Amino acid sequence: MWKSVAYFLNCRYIQSTVKTYHMENNSRRFFIGKTLKGLGAFALLQLPFTSSAAYILDNTFKTYTVEEVMQIILKEIPGAPFKQTVDTLKSGNKDMVVTGIVTTMFATITVIEQAAKLKANFIIAHEPTFYNHADDINFVTENSLVKKKQALLEKYGITLWRFHDDWHASKPDGIQYGFMKKMDWLPYFKSREEAVVLPALTLQNLVDQLKLKLGIEKLRIIGDLSQSCSRVSVLPGAWGGQNQMKILETVKPDVIIVGELQEWETAEYVRDARLSGSPISLIVLGHAVSEEPGMEYLVEWLKPKLPGLPITHIASGSPFKWV
Amino acid sequence: MWKSVAYFLNCRYIQSTVKTYHMENNSRRFFIGKTLKGLGAFALLQLPFTSSAAYILDNTFKTYTVEEVMQIILKEIPGAPFKQTVDTLKSGNKDMVVTGIVTTMFATITVIEQAAKLKANFIIAHEPTFYNHADDINFVTENSLVKKKQALLEKYGITLWRFHDDWHASKPDGIQYGFMKKMDWLPYFKSREEAVVLPALTLQNLVDQLKLKLGIEKLRIIGDLSQSCSRVSVLPGAWGGQNQMKILETVKPDVIIVGELQEWETAEYVRDARLSGSPISLIVLGHAVSEEPGMEYLVEWLKPKLPGLPITHIASGSPFKWV
DSSP, X not given: OOOOHHHHTTGGGHHHHHHHHHHHTTTSOOOOOGGGTTSSHHHHHTSOOOHHHHHHHOTTSOOOBHHHHHHHHHTTSTTOSOSSOSOSEEESOTTSBOSOEEEEXXXXXXXHHHHHHTTOOEEEESSOSSSSTTOOTTSSTTOHHHHXXXXXXXXXXXXXXXXXXXXHHXXXXXXXXXXXXXXXXXXXXXXXXXXXXXXXXXXXXHHHHXXXXXXXXXXXXXXXXXXXEEEEEEEOSOOOHHHHHHHHXXXXXXXXXXXXXXXIIIIHHHHHHHHTTOXXXXXXXXXXXXXXXXXXXXXXXXXXXXXXOOEEEOOOOOOOEEO | XXXXXXXHTTGGGHHHHHXXXXXXXXXXXXOOOGGGTTSSHHHHHTSOOOHHHHHHHOTTSOOOBHHHHXXXXXXXSTTOSOSSOSOSEEESOTTSBOSOEEEESSOOHHHHHHHHHTTOOEEEESSOSSSSTTOXXXXXXXXXXXXXHHHHHHHTTOEEEEOSHHHHHSSSOHHHHHHHHHTTOGGGOOOSSSXXXXXXXXXXHHHHHXXXXXTOSOOEEESOTTOEEEEEEEEOSOOOXXXXXXXXXXXXXXXXXXXXOOIIIIIHHHHHHHHTTOOOXXXXXXXXXXXXXXXXXXXXXXXGGSTTOOEEEOOOOOOOEXX
């Protein structure tokens, strides 16, 4: 069973002590919000002071259920809600009152622990929680790790929503817009499929910019680092070989930047293209780091829509070391 | 139209000059093999001397058509020929007389050029030629690179066979056996799904061995390099997240070695597994370099079955640079 916000705020201490606390802390606007009336105040006060705690106890702001947050988001997405989508709740429930939101690429165990520390009980993650696109918990039967992760989410009373198809369907695509913003390429950004046309630079310069601005330690390329480039197709995440190669065939960029790829598809296409005389280059950033700026940007996009609600981005980061 | 071996050997020079050449080169056994009687001799002699040229002109050995080579191979594979398989001819035809075989992982444009230089007109490649698993030439419509590659294969009169499902179905799996042989791990190798149990070593030692013996410049890991390991699951190529995670759940190795993966599947599983306290490590070698030893081993496996036929392994190598 998933617990409501009352559980999350550890409600057993509530009844007797709220009044006492108010007497001692009257300089802070510590009143219980209308939705939470009678719930959670003292428990919060036993814990490190967080923006989530302040929010829940501050009645100048409206509180929201998960469903209300989802509705506020989805009404901004053309065509949403979609009938077929992976953007479902992976834990928790839609009636839970939200104490704070964390956005991330992958809701790793570290991200879940950090959200709990922030007293944020709603995680919005771009990618799967249970290691497959559909988040099928039986993708591998008797998956012990899935069970551990479910137990952890339940322990902290966290509701977890995947926000993938919807964010990509936003106009412009929220992931791509966040990427362009992070790279300071918004002046060159037109649409999802079009290449950005940068002032000419070498492939080495481009790689250096990407590493610096996206905080990437190492990446893979196919190309000549001294080669000049300008027209850059930006495909964060995993667009799949068919879409990546379609961009290469139709847009004909100097460079294609991808999050990840299947090596027997796009990588071999680019290798052969270069061997046949086409000076196309490829940069593989890594999936997590390529789309993280889009989930960071989501905070900025959400804040005006949910005044007062603490919204934090936690980067899941690259899982890999390079040796 | 695909040309026969006569075209490959550039037959227009044949008629008038064979006799002259024989007079000048009687120290070498330069006679035309029974299948090639009257074809190709002088043309070969205009070109650098190769083992393929010698083979075709040496009547002490039987010659083979592509179909005959395929039959000789497939009768060794349990269950082959398979009704549904990607192991089809990607260029050329089965009636062509084979002048030499090249084995490789990816028949890149470089590999095709090198095969042509060796006068080998039959390439056996483990992975796709046209950048998708089914080698669907319309995977991306009007794919200009597919057309260039087809034209190149036609120019050289090369028949190209994919040898993927069959080689994996061999007992033992030819790719995995080749990997174990290259790593000097045959004494520890039991079966495709079982972990090899190595004398305990650190993850750093294991990485160093892999890089040295497989000729790998850089690779990705998830794990602690100082950690001791012994039970190693070896999954060259792209087994897919479901199979990789099934191995992790059932075999519970210290380390899983893969060729490539989908980052939202196995990589995130291993990251979370470690965060939850399971000391599993992951090594990602790269697809091409992980299975190349299996295609190198194919030469040794084939030679006794096709006496005299020149068989060469050409490594396609990693397509990537690490920056």
